[in-house]
Amino acid sequence: MGATTFGVRSGGRRLRSSSGLLTVRIGGLSTRVDARAVVVSIGLALVVALGLAWSVSVGDFPIPITDVVGELTGLGGAGRSELIIRQLRLPRALTGVLVGAALGVSGQIFQRMVRNPLASPDILGVSSGAAAAAVFAIVIVQAASTAVTGFALGGAVVAVAAIYVLALKQGVSSYRLVLIGIGITAMLDSVVAYLLTRAQLFDAQRAAMWLTGSLNGRGWDFVGPLFASLAVLLPLAIVATRQLRALELGDECAAGLGVGLTRSKLALTLAGAGLAAVATAAAGPVVFVALAAPLIARRLVGGRCVALIPSALVGAAVMVFADLAARRLFTPTELPVGVVTAIVGAPILLWLLVRANRIGTGG
Amino acid sequence: MTVTGPIALRDPVEVAPRRGLLGRSWTRSAGLVLCVVGVGVMVVASIAIGAKSIAPGTVLDAIFAFDASIDDHLIVRELRLPRTAIALVVGAALGLAGGVMQGVTRNPLADPGLLGVNAGASVAVVLGIDVLDVTAPLGYVWFAFGGAAFAGFVVYVLGAMGRGGATPVKLAIAGAAISALLGSITAALLILDAATLDQFRFWSVGSTAGRDVDLTVPLLPFLAVGALLALLSGRALNGLALGEDVARSLGQRVGWVQAVAALSVVLLCGGATAAAGPIAFVGLTVPHVARAVTGPDHRWLLPYSMFLGAILLVAADVVGRIIARPGELEVGIVTAFLGAPVFIAFVRRRKIAEL
Numbered sequence: 001m002g003a004t005t006f007g008v009r010s011g012g013r014r015l016r017s018s019s020g021l022l023t024v025r026i027g028g029l030s031t032r033v034d035a036r037a038v039v040v041s042i043g044l045a046l047v048v049a050l051g052l053a054w055s056v057s058v059g060d061f062p063i064p065i066t067d068v069v070g071e072l073t074g075l076g077g078a079g080r081s082e083l084i085i086r087q088l089r090l091p092r093a094l095t096g097v098l099v100g101a102a103l104g105v106s107g108q109i110f111q112r113m114v115r116n117p118l119a120s121p122d123i124l125g126v127s128s129g130a131a132a133a134a135v136f137a138i139v140i141v142q143a144a145s146t147a148v149t150g151f152a153l154g155g156a157v158v159a160v161a162a163i164y165v166l167a168l169k170q171g172v173s174s175y176r177l178v179l180i181g182i183g184i185t186a187m188l189d190s191v192v193a194y195l196l197t198r199a200q201l202f203d204a205q206r207a208a209m210w211l212t213g214s215l216n217g218r219g220w221d222f223v224g225p226l227f228a229s230l231a232v233l234l235p236l237a238i239v240a241t242r243q244l245r246a247l248e249l250g251d252e253c254a255a256g257l258g259v260g261l262t263r264s265k266l267a268l269t270l271a272g273a274g275l276a277a278v279a280t281a282a283a284g285p286v287v288f289v290a291l292a293a294p295l296i297a298r299r300l301v302g303g304r305c306v307a308l309i310p311s312a313l314v315g316a317a318v319m320v321f322a323d324l325a326a327r328r329l330f331t332p333t334e335l336p337v338g339v340v341t342a343i344v345g346a347p348i349l350l351w352l353l354v355r356a357n358r359i360g361t362g363g
Numbered sequence: 364m365t366v367t368g369p370i371a372l373r374d375p376v377e378v379a380p381r382r383g384l385l386g387r388s389w390t391r392s393a394g395l396v397l398c399v400v401g402v403g404v405m406v407v408a409s410i411a412i413g414a415k416s417i418a419p420g421t422v423l424d425a426i427f428a429f430d431a432s433i434d435d436h437l438i439v440r441e442l443r444l445p446r447t448a449i450a451l452v453v454g455a456a457l458g459l460a461g462g463v464m465q466g467v468t469r470n471p472l473a474d475p476g477l478l479g480v481n482a483g484a485s486v487a488v489v490l491g492i493d494v495l496d497v498t499a500p501l502g503y504v505w506f507a508f509g510g511a512a513f514a515g516f517v518v519y520v521l522g523a524m525g526r527g528g529a530t531p532v533k534l535a536i537a538g539a540a541i542s543a544l545l546g547s548i549t550a551a552l553l554i555l556d557a558a559t560l561d562q563f564r565f566w567s568v569g570s571t572a573g574r575d576v577d578l579t580v581p582l583l584p585f586l587a588v589g590a591l592l593a594l595l596s597g598r599a600l601n602g603l604a605l606g607e608d609v610a611r612s613l614g615q616r617v618g619w620v621q622a623v624a625a626l627s628v629v630l631l632c633g634g635a636t637a638a639a640g641p642i643a644f645v646g647l648t649v650p651h652v653a654r655a656v657t658g659p660d661h662r663w664l665l666p667y668s669m670f671l672g673a674i675l676l677v678a679a680d681v682v683g684r685i686i687a688r689p690g691e692l693e694v695g696i697v698t699a700f701l702g703a704p705v706f707i708a709f710v711r712r713r714k715i716a717e718l
Contacts, residue, residue, distance in 0.1 A: 116532070166707055166711070175532050179710045182477065182536075186476060186643050186706075187703035189546075190643070193567050193696075197564055197568050204561070205554065205557055208550055208553050288544070288547070291540070336551075338550070339554070342547035342550075342551045345544070
């Protein structure tokens with residue numbers, strides 16, 4: 001390993017100060033990093049950590065935050081609250097963080113690829129595929145909750161694959177991908193509505209609960225797969241963002257710049273849809289996070305970089321605090337997290353839409 | 364925004380074949396008569412086919428020589444006739460509304476289902492049942508009406524913002540985003556209240572069965588006014604199809620035309636959704652079929668859309684009864700499964716996706 005150096009090539013000083021870009025060299029490898037994005041990311045990571053600790057400490061059995069920090073950092077045991085922290089609250093909070101991060105990255109990828117701030121996995125067939133399969137599992141198969149997760153994952157993957165194949169026609173156009181996703185979503189939504197009418201009321205309630213998105217009762221068996229998929233798909237997404245920058249100029253321009261359109265879109269769709277599918281399978285279709293996180297991240301970071309990491313962190317923060325609010329706002333009643341994201345999100349989203357649609361290229 | 368794409372593609376007249384199947388006035392009139400005959404055939408089929416098949420002769424007897432002691436006559440009078448009437452009215456309204464919507468937004472993908480109108484109606488109904496304790500179906504009909512109008516308005520305003528105005532893709536995405544948002548609010552309200560969920564889940568599937576005909580009757584004046592406004596706006600929509608600037612320079616009051624067309628769409632879609640629940644894709648597909656027959660002239664396109672919409676919905680209703688015997692599949696599900704492939708084929712065929 002060579003020495004890590006921060007700096008720019010000779011004569012680049014003005015460029016650096018004006019654009020805020022740092023060139024990081026590690027041995028023979030070098031990459032450019034947006035200084036503001038780094039600072040924002042560190043700040044966001046602290047916010048997520050704070051939310052995580054807070055979320056673990058509050059509940060019907062309050063645990064002092066010092067105990068929580070001690071337990072999480074391994075510096076001091078928390079004694080009798082160790083079980084609650086390790087088995088109940090920590091996995092739930094971590095699931096929230098990972099689901100939020102996955103949704104944030106996925107939303108950023110789709111919004112950038114399609115060049116529309118309203119394009120998100122919520123509306124592109126991922127959620128509806130998962131929803132149709134999950135409601136089928138609940139209503140017809142009467143499956144247990146782990147099996148429902150498996151069904152949801154399968155449904156999301158099948159729906160995305162179908163949309164991608166249907167959008168293939170001399171390559172994949174981003175808009176065709178969106179519109180076909182919307183068509184498939186409309187069809188699958190009618191399936192969900194149909195299944196709900198055929199269900200017993202108890203099952204219908206369970207299905208409605210799943211359809212809202214909830215982190216209730218999520219244990220370590222959710223954290224592992226979520227972490228593994230993020231570990232695989234996030235690097236893929238980061239590598240593919242080079243092409244994303246060019247794709248933002250439009251398909252023709254990107255092709256002219258030498259981007260392999262089909263391959264880079266396949267990689268981006270795979271990463272974006274995969275993350276959304278895993279997140280939706282774990283927590284249900286939590287709306288608004290995948291839409292809002294990228295928009296917030298972009299406002300924090302500025303337009304220079306693709307901001308996948310900041311978007312992931314914003315998603316995680318939104319999810320953790322929304323779940324905190326859902327748990328504690330109406331105690332002893334515990335709301336599903338999707339209720340909070342939907343109701344708090346609605347006005348914010350409308351405002352963002354108005355803004356973003358006015359300045360963005362909407363096609 | 365490239366120069367070639369949006370301008371050409373936003374315009375349904377450009378997208379559609381220049382000339383329809385029927386080029387002359389008399390062939391178009393004859394076609395319209397054929398449509399009326401088609402509607403009649405579908406009506407008879409709809410009354411005759413079901414869990415219990417009834418001979419066409421008995422159907423006519425039940426209508427013209429009703430005898431309350433015969434079971435088949437009762438089925439016809441009490442069950443089949445009302446639902447067929449609702450399917451006719453709703454189909455005609457949705458077809459016509461789709462035609463006007465596509466004309467006024469100059470957007471080949473406009474459809475009340477895709478543009479969030481249904482989701483708006485759903486949220487309003489849930490709010491009505493849940494918050495205001497409306498239990499009489501006649502009560503929540505009005506909520507559907509208001510919610511549909513509101514959501515359609517918001518989606519159009521959102522989609523029309525920014526460069527290029529209301530392009531198909533922007534409108535479709537705005538509609539999908541608002542639908543997702545409203546749908547999640549609906550779901551959020553429903554999980555808190557099992558009783559509301561129980562009422563709402565049956566309303567949320569577009570269906571002609573089990574709808575009370577007494578609910579539809581008060582809606583008829585609204586639907587009639589909407590249909591009248593729509594049919595009368597054909598000429599103005601032809602002008603608008605040339606683009607707002609050209610229409611204005613031809614002496615048309617563009618804002619006025621758009622307002623009247625929007626009002627008719629709200630009356631038609633809201634009324635249809637209130638009568639039968641949310642039904643997607645009829646408003647999308649029917650005008651395209653009509654355009655293939657008549658060409659882009661809205662004075663012909665709109666009546667054809669109306670009749671073809673009625674035929675499609677009654678046919679879908681019959682199909683739903685045939686494929687799931689002795690039960691039945693709600694008409695909203697059938698249209699979604701018929702319409703989505705048509706929509707996808709349309710998206711694949713046109714260059715629209717490369718805007």
